[in-house]
Amino acid sequence: GAVVSQHPSRVICKSGTSVKIECRSLDFQATTMFWYRQFPKKSLMLMATSNEGSKATYEQGVEKDKFLINHASLTLSTLTVTSAHPEDSSFYICSAYRGWPGSTDTQYFGPGTRLTVL
């Protein structure tokens, strides 16, 4: 159990376009999902915490108007990179938390989406 999918796995787009990435928990309900980005040879950087039915909480330095997050249901969160630029090219990874805040469960990671902006 605890499978998380992401779609698409890879996307190439032109500068100025918007890209939507979906994250789904396939066999459990996730009240909380997380979005990370990872540059080559660097660690995961948390971008935002997404809670079902409420606004996402963004980490310091992450532009909420550029990275739109919608947690529409207990199994789906989407990240939209608006007006993408080459510096947004990165590996975007979502994770879903199966428990609730304060519980001792773990985050389950999706396979990631590699975004390349030309």
Next chain:
Amino acid sequence: QKEVEQNSGPLSVPEGAIASLNCTYSDRGSQSFFWYRQYSGKSPELIMFIYSNGDKEDGRFTAQLNKASQYVSLLIRDSQPSDSATYLCAVGGTYKYIFGTGTRLKVLA
């Protein structure tokens, strides 16, 4: 600023040896500790988690936690070339994690 520190490596060990990976963290209130393995171009996969002081063993892997020293480690016994990857230490409060930069492990055949 909450921090999680790892030696970036690479840590090279011969096949069959024990690999020892270390991680220190700054937030004394941290409650949960995780080790993830990440192959190049892939997302992290959970290897082990530990919540209490002491050792926790799972197959060839042993996680060790010392909250007083704010230190968590991962031992990999009988290392195999397939263990070659980057190992990420993650430290959590309630459910949010802070990741270390990872240690690259190379197991030499």
